[in-house]
Amino acid sequence: MQRAKVATLLVSALLVSALIAPFFVTNNFVLHALTMSLIFAILAASWDLLFGFAGQVSFGHAGFFGLGAYASAMLSYYAGLSPWLGLLAGGLIASVFGLLVGFPSLRLRGVYLALATLACSEMLRIVVTNWVPVTRGTLGFNLHPGFTFVPNTPTTHYYIILVGAALSTGSMYLMAARSRLGLVLRALAVDDIRAQALGVDVFRMKLLAFSVSGFFAGFAGALYAHFIGLVTPNETASSLTILIVAMATIGGVGTIIGPAIAAIVIHFITEMLQIAGTVYDQIAVGLVLMLFVLFLPDGIAGIVRAKVT
């Protein structure tokens, strides 16, 4: 009970400060960094939904993110689709890809599944880079002006993505930690053979987890595409997946909120380090990740849990 209270308090404090942040942050670069951090929050939470709850390791999240970004960008570039609908479309197309990627989970577990998802994501990257007539290769897509019906200022972008991030992580949290579906998913992670014996349609549930996780990662990609206004094959690079895994691990897997908050903090700090003009930001993330695996394998959420109970 008390744990829930602390968590609610923490999250509401965070939401309030996120809402009023633009009134205090006048520097556009800082606001940009905050906005990007929120996109990473969705990504880390979506990875955690799959790993922390359903127990399925994905090394392919860069693929979901990149596909969402590309799908949304191409729909507005070629078909003139509204960016607002593009957000949904990006998510939906990535969730279909999630189904495909999740298909091998019928037979594969752990490491093997992780490598299968990595293969899917890498194949997507190679196609996106080389299918020049359709994807414009390394040129990518230039999307201007970002969103329709609203003034395209850093502040509106911030609020749009804040709403997107809050809705995504909120619904993922409710789904994973507060619903029967979440219980079923956790049963999968613990012992899927027993879950099967208890009447859970294991394969369908795994596919569901993959497609929901893919949806939110793709949605984050679509938000990114219209916010940054440029989509290139870089967005599908697997180094992004490593960052997502790092953020989720440091935040504490199996909590959704932990990874989301860790993503915001880590991305914001690394962006600020870039002002100093260094490449040391990624070194720091790698180092912090290793330290967490060594000394705090349950992440920040693990410390909070230990303190409260």
Added chain:
Amino acid sequence: MILDILTYAVLGIMTGGLYALLGLSLNLIFGVMRVINVAHGEMLTLGAYTAVLLATVGIGGPLLSVVPAILVVTLAGLIIARVLIRPLTVDGRVHEQRGMVMSLGLSLFLSNAVLAIFGPDYQRVPGLMVRGAIEIGDLVLEGQRLVILGGSLVLATALMLFLRFTLLGLAMRAVAENPEAAQANGVSVPRIHLITFGLGSALAGAAGALITPVTYAFPAMGFTYTMYAFITVIIGGLGSVWGAVLAGFLLGIAESLSVIWLTTGYNAIVGPALMLLTLVLRPQGLLGQRLARA
């Protein structure tokens, strides 16, 4: 056309030797320690940059730099195994997920540390290991690439003889088979883990020093090679030494031949596609044991 196929097949065999060496060393680490080492490619990067560093200082030729590269990477491997991996080991088994995430962090750290120290430029060891080429009819075999192939084969054979005929090799195979039983028979599992990781890393480092006179070294090169190492290991079978060798050559040839039929750039898809196909159709790989589902 026939000559094309032959030329590309031979080129493939030469790259295949490199893939085999990488796969073999990654498989050694996985087979004995059950660690999925995502930072394996970074060990190759370290080897490559050691060679580049020595060459820029002017010490040693391309061939001589292989030895110091092996030493440096072995040392790095021993430190990693002792400081980062041993704390994750309980009862002779490394925690699977933590081991994997640890190596992710290590990979991020090492590749960016190399970037910070050496800068983003492409670098290479100047000069040739050996001059000239062997010509068989219209078929040209570059001496350089033959050295890489020969070096890979020598190292792979040495590793296999070591595993098969020495007491230490026997102990390593015992730990791979069953850490508890090995421990009960007086094998120090932590020590075997240490040696295994050092040896596996050393082989990757040797690969790095071998290829830098032919290809360029750059900070992010590790990930590509990690990917190839995994592809080789999955196709050959996780834990199977011969499988890795076989798969390495198959992958090299398949990728090289694909150049004839696929547009440039797309040939990179051959590896991941073959890996995915193997995972779906035959998860245990060509020569692996049936433990993929466990």
